[in-house]
Amino acid sequence: MKSVWKTKVAMFTGITAMTVGILGSGVASEPAFASSSKVVHLTYWNMWSGIWTQVVQKMVNQFNATHPDIQVQMLSVPSSNGEQKLLTSIAAGDPPDVFTEWNPYVAAMAQQNALMNLNKFMVGKYAGLKHWFYPVASRWGTYKGQMYAMPWTMNTFLLYYNKTMMKDAGLNPNKPPKTIAQLEQEQAKMWKFGSGHTVQQIGFYPSNADWDKYMPMFGVTAGQLYNGKKYTMTGKGAKSIMNFYAYFKKYPFSQVSAFQKGLSGAAGGSTDPFEIGKQAFMITGMWEIPTIKQENPSLQYGAEPIPAAPGGHPNTTWVNGNFNEIPKGSKHPQQAFEFIAWLSGYDNAKWAASAYPTGGWIPNSPQITKQPAYQKFLNSDPLQKPFVNVMLNPNDQITPVTPIDMYFEQSMQTNVDNVLQGKVSPQQALQQWQTQLNKQLVTTTAH
Numbered sequence: 001m002k003s004v005w006k007t008k009v010a011m012f013t014g015i016t017a018m019t020v021g022i023l024g025s026g027v028a029s030e031p032a033f034a035s036s037s038k039v040v041h042l043t044y045w046n047m048w049s050g051i052w053t054q055v056v057q058k059m060v061n062q063f064n065a066t067h068p069d070i071q072v073q074m075l076s077v078p079s080s081n082g083e084q085k086l087l088t089s090i091a092a093g094d095p096p097d098v099f100t101e102w103n104p105y106v107a108a109m110a111q112q113n114a115l116m117n118l119n120k121f122m123v124g125k126y127a128g129l130k131h132w133f134y135p136v137a138s139r140w141g142t143y144k145g146q147m148y149a150m151p152w153t154m155n156t157f158l159l160y161y162n163k164t165m166m167k168d169a170g171l172n173p174n175k176p177p178k179t180i181a182q183l184e185q186e187q188a189k190m191w192k193f194g195s196g197h198t199v200q201q202i203g204f205y206p207s208n209a210d211w212d213k214y215m216p217m218f219g220v221t222a223g224q225l226y227n228g229k230k231y232t233m234t235g236k237g238a239k240s241i242m243n244f245y246a247y248f249k250k251y252p253f254s255q256v257s258a259f260q261k262g263l264s265g266a267a268g269g270s271t272d273p274f275e276i277g278k279q280a281f282m283i284t285g286m287w288e289i290p291t292i293k294q295e296n297p298s299l300q301y302g303a304e305p306i307p308a309a310p311g312g313h314p315n316t317t318w319v320n321g322n323f324n325e326i327p328k329g330s331k332h333p334q335q336a337f338e339f340i341a342w343l344s345g346y347d348n349a350k351w352a353a354s355a356y357p358t359g360g361w362i363p364n365s366p367q368i369t370k371q372p373a374y375q376k377f378l379n380s381d382p383l384q385k386p387f388v389n390v391m392l393n394p395n396d397q398i399t400p401v402t403p404i405d406m407y408f409e410q411s412m413q414t415n416v417d418n419v420l421q422g423k424v425s426p427q428q429a430l431q432q433w434q435t436q437l438n439k440q441l442v443t444t445t446a447h
Helices: 006-023 051-066 082-091 106-111 135-140 163-168 180-190 236-250 253-264 288-295 333-344 349-359 372-379 382-392 405-420 426-445
Strands: 040-046 070-076 098-101 150-155 158-162 199-201 281-284 301-304 320-325
Touching (some): 040 082, 051 070, 106 320, 106 426, 163 180, 180 281, 199 253, 236 426, 301 382, 320 333, 372 382
Antiparallel strands (some): 098 320, 150 320
């Protein structure tokens, strides 16, 4: 599931002041579990639209059919202001019972006491739930040792490569680059320029939103960047990532941007340069496979784990995904927890193994992955297997979970752009970024 994070930073910052006064800070007491012999009706909000709404609604219908005492009503809210709508409803005392989050807001909302601590629900048959997930999946929804968002479906990231472009460049199309040095050398052979140095074809160009996706390939851990009190962005590994960006400043930033915007402005068809055969290498998720089948089925391509740099880890990935939360003020928290645990596949792995492929989703637990139905899905296209197998690598990483996660993403993109344009050195960009983050952290946690 693709999602845009940077446009939501100002929105979340603007409503923090409102929610902190109403919700308080830290973790307050939560309402007692609801108990009744009557049918409990849950309200469930998510930010999906289009065909995704149909996929998730089918899952909700399946839950309702198998849980006559709990009935869930789903509502899609706009992704542009989903979190704002949620926090406003919490402040008004009328929140949904469940909310699906895919943006890095979990720690910020937990800090503002907007979410229920899920650990208290993990008793009885749910006692082993937290350890049932892939370890990296649990970390994204955990803040200060407590789980506030339950893993549902995951995203991993691999290197896609265009076999035709590799062959045309005199390379073996069945041997993609295994190191960063190889990637830099091979992609350089595939750029094409027109008059006025206009870009017509790209080898590889790192997105300004992908800095944290490069963490495992350069051996950078979340703990190295954030120690629980402050950010340290000037370490060796972080500098290696920014040096990787600096390598690409030789390509004209404005011309690359014009090329990408030109595709976005084209009428009809895909606007992704890789999908239309105009980019040789790209780092993205498994959702690209069905998209390519629809947009450009004749494309000859492959997907492999992201190349590693010296000191980095091979066969690793950065991970995020879809997580379910129970907002503060939920009228039926026990039943809400039962619903999200069911969606997660806990004590329900056989169903999840059949349901998750309908969205092309990566499981949150190895217990789902090993089910025959999910294995059948993986075997239907060998390109899908590496996206799931990489979840088992202990060196997989996530972005540090802090109350300013969204600001981390927004400020990342500004500083990376400055390096790509040659405005500042990698070290200058990292020092500036570190200062920005720690200043924002102090401001946010002071409330």
